[in-house]
Amino acid sequence: MQDASRIIQTAHEMADAARHAILPLFRSTDLVADNKRPADFDPVTQADRAAELAMREVLARLRPDDAILGEEYGSTAGTSGLTWILDPIDGTRAFISGATSWGVLIGLSDGQDVIYGMIDQPYTGERFEGGLGRAQLAGPHGTRDLQVRRDVPLERATLMTTFPEVGTTAEGASFRRVAAKAQLTRYGLDCYAYGLLALGQIDLVIEAGLQSYDIAGPLAVVQAAGGIVTDWQGGPAAQGGQVIAAATPELHRAAMALLAG
Amino acid sequence: MQDASRIIQTAHEMADAARHAILPLFRSTDLVADNKRPADFDPVTQADRAAELAMREVLARLRPDDAILGEEYGSTAGTSGLTWILDPIDGTRAFISGATSWGVLIGLSDGQDVIYGMIDQPYTGERFEGGLGRAQLAGPHGTRDLQVRRDVPLERATLMTTFPEVGTTAEGASFRRVAAKAQLTRYGLDCYAYGLLALGQIDLVIEAGLQSYDIAGPLAVVQAAGGIVTDWQGGPAAQGGQVIAAATPELHRAAMALLAG
Numbered sequence: 446m447q448d449a450s451r452i453i454q455t456a457h458e459m460a461d462a463a464r465h466a467i468l469p470l471f472r473s474t475d476l477v478a479d480n481k482r483p484a485d486f487d488p489v490t491q492a493d494r495a496a497e498l499a500m501r502e503v504l505a506r507l508r509p510d511d512a513i514l515g516e517e518y519g520s521t522a523g524t525s526g527l528t529w530i531l532d533p534i535d536g537t538r539a540f541i542s543g544a545t546s547w548g549v550l551i552g553l554s555d556g557q558d559v560i561y562g563m564i565d566q567p568y569t570g571e572r573f574e575g576g577l578g579r580a581q582l583a584g585p586h587g588t589r590d591l592q593v594r595r596d597v598p599l600e601r602a603t604l605m606t607t608f609p610e611v612g613t614t615a616e617g618a619s620f621r622r623v624a625a626k627a628q629l630t631r632y633g634l635d636c637y638a639y640g641l642l643a644l645g646q647i648d649l650v651i652e653a654g655l656q657s658y659d660i661a662g663p664l665a666v667v668q669a670a671g672g673i674v675t676d677w678q679g680g681p682a683a684q685g686g687q688v689i690a691a692a693t694p695e696l697h698r699a700a701m702a703l704l705a706g
Numbered sequence: 707m708q709d710a711s712r713i714i715q716t717a718h719e720m721a722d723a724a725r726h727a728i729l730p731l732f733r734s735t736d737l738v739a740d741n742k743r744p745a746d747f748d749p750v751t752q753a754d755r756a757a758e759l760a761m762r763e764v765l766a767r768l769r770p771d772d773a774i775l776g777e778e779y780g781s782t783a784g785t786s787g788l789t790w791i792l793d794p795i796d797g798t799r800a801f802i803s804g805a806t807s808w809g810v811l812i813g814l815s816d817g818q819d820v821i822y823g824m825i826d827q828p829y830t831g832e833r834f835e836g837g838l839g840r841a842q843l844a845g846p847h848g849t850r851d852l853q854v855r856r857d858v859p860l861e862r863a864t865l866m867t868t869f870p871e872v873g874t875t876a877e878g879a880s881f882r883r884v885a886a887k888a889q890l891t892r893y894g895l896d897c898y899a900y901g902l903l904a905l906g907q908i909d910l911v912i913e914a915g916l917q918s919y920d921i922a923g924p925l926a927v928v929q930a931a932g933g934i935v936t937d938w939q940g941g942p943a944a945q946g947g948q949v950i951a952a953a954t955p956e957l958h959r960a961a962m963a964l965l966a967g
Contacts, residue, residue: 468847472907474855542864542892543907545806545830568847569806569830585846586729586829594735603803609870609893631803632870633894646733646804 449577452527455507456551456563456574462499463533463549464567467492471568472543490541493517496533496549504529516658528554530661536607536635545569546637552661559683562665564640573640575669582644591670593692594645599699602648603629605638612653616687619677620651622703639663639690643670648692649700653677655685663690673697677704710838713788716768717812717824717835723760724794724810725828728753732829733804750798754778757794757810765790777919789815791922797868797896806830807898813922820944823926825901834901836930843905852931854953855906860960863909864890866899873914877948880938881912883964900924900951904931909953910961914938916946924951934958938965 470492497517504513512523515531529551534540536547549565553576561576571584573591580591604627611620624630627649634641636659638650643666660682664674667690677687679701689704691697731753758778765774773784776792790812795801797808810826814837822837832845834852841852865888872881885891888910895902897920899911904927921943925935928951938948940962950965952958 472905474906538890538892541907542866542890543902543905544892544895544898570846585831605803629799629803631799631805631894633892634805637805641804644733644804645735646802 451507452553452561453574453577453579455503456553456561457572458507459500459503459529459531459551460549460563460565460572462503463496463565466495466499467534467549468567470495471540490534490537492540493533493537497531500529500531500533500549500551514658516656526556528556530554530559530658532636532656532658532662535659536637539633539635544633546633546635548636548640550636550658550662552658552665554661554683559661559665559668562662562669564636564662564666566637566640571640573643573666575643575666580643580666580669582640589644591643591666592645593642593667593670593672594648595693597648597692597696599623599626599696600628602627602696603631603646604649604651605631605634605641605647606651607633607635607638611651612687616653619704619706620653622706623649623651623700626699626703636663639667642672642690642692643667645670645692648696650690651677651688651700651704653687655688657683657685660685660688677701712768713814713822714835714838714840716764717814717822718833719768720761720764720790720792720812721810721824721826721833723764724757724826727756727760728795728810729828731756732801750778751795751802753801754794754798758792761790761792761794761810761812775919777917787817789817791815791820791919793897793917793919793923796920797898800894800896805894807894807896809897809901811897811919811923813919813926815922815944820922820926820929823923823930825897825923825927827898827901832901834904834927836904836927841904841927841930843901850905852904852927853906854903854928854931854933855909856954858909858953858957860884860887860957861889863888863957864892864907865910865912866892866895866902866908867911867913868894868896868899872912873948877914880965880967881914883967884910884912884961887960887964897924900928903933903951903953904928906931906953909957911951912938912949912961912965914948916949918944918946921946921949936962938962
């Protein structure tokens, strides 16, 4: 793509703007967690909204012809064929708890595939990115190539998901069939889990009930690191729903078989 | 205590030495996770051992009369009446997964109470400390006083624990009675959860099956921030076992009543 470097530069400006909007509110006593869906407590904060507005301002200035799909402010039409998919804070529950597993998610779709993505953690200063020739983590400890690890069988694998119940009762039961075979299962990592998979630290992430903006950025990062991201049936994952991200084809196959029952 | 400043300086030197020993191994492909107890996968790594040796070396140099109790190398007698209680890496499962909720734990007991403690996160650079007149978090975003938050009733509280099963089947059932009343329950934070409690970000941490070295440092940090740390019956928590840490007396009482059934 001829303007890959301009796209990447735009994404970094967007992530910088989101950091600037969010960090003063993280762990602030001023933060007010509204309650978007009282039934299951999905807090949305000023920080989410401020960060998405800040990213949209960068796009309006640098790439006004691209479309936008954002968690907080919905769809904005474009003419370029490219769509930026934004989750200003993935993991608002972690955010309002002061934990650092939340992230700013940026994905770029060409209408067919997610061709570039970013997972940014403003507090730790870690920025995972993948696509358009890039696969790297940059942060306070330097820059490192992203590469999934190989040759870990399921019985030695580390599996992550965000909520122990995973999704519906049936989805939870499917997940537990995989967890029962894995060596280690960890919870509560939100989007950061996909970064750890891309870094070669863990082997599988399995989630359910995702939205497209939850997975677009992570999908591009994991794929750029050599991993596989699909839905639980092996189809495209970019629309969200049930998602499995695996380091290798072998793990992907083994986990999908267990998910299917 | 007359030598409070020397004690604090020693603890910081110990934590610095542990960081130096651990960081080259964190997220390293050279890390080999041994398996101390194959039945339930309790990995111990070179990093744990190197970090405890590094902290013991500081004590041998600066405070040779103090006793030591460390997770990896056991007890060393002393003559001063003070005992350093060390967990070189609390949260080795998080560590070998690349997550950042693990920490170096340092506690100092005068034989009666834990009078000072530290939770250090080498990768994020965050250092929580409490006791001997201190209650602070120092890190890349500056230094901040630790203070638990007040006036949050249980139905608006955030609760954390490390493993969803918590401990035994009965302990898990007790925990879930509290979780059912809390607004938000999060898993997988290890010792970092006590830091978030001391920071006023969450309200309760409830765990079971702890060792003394798992809780000594966190206990001092939470108490210095104004919180309460006991066992599930309201007795001393410094020996580990079932531990509840609460921001306020009201939350402590409400959670203890639910734990008791």
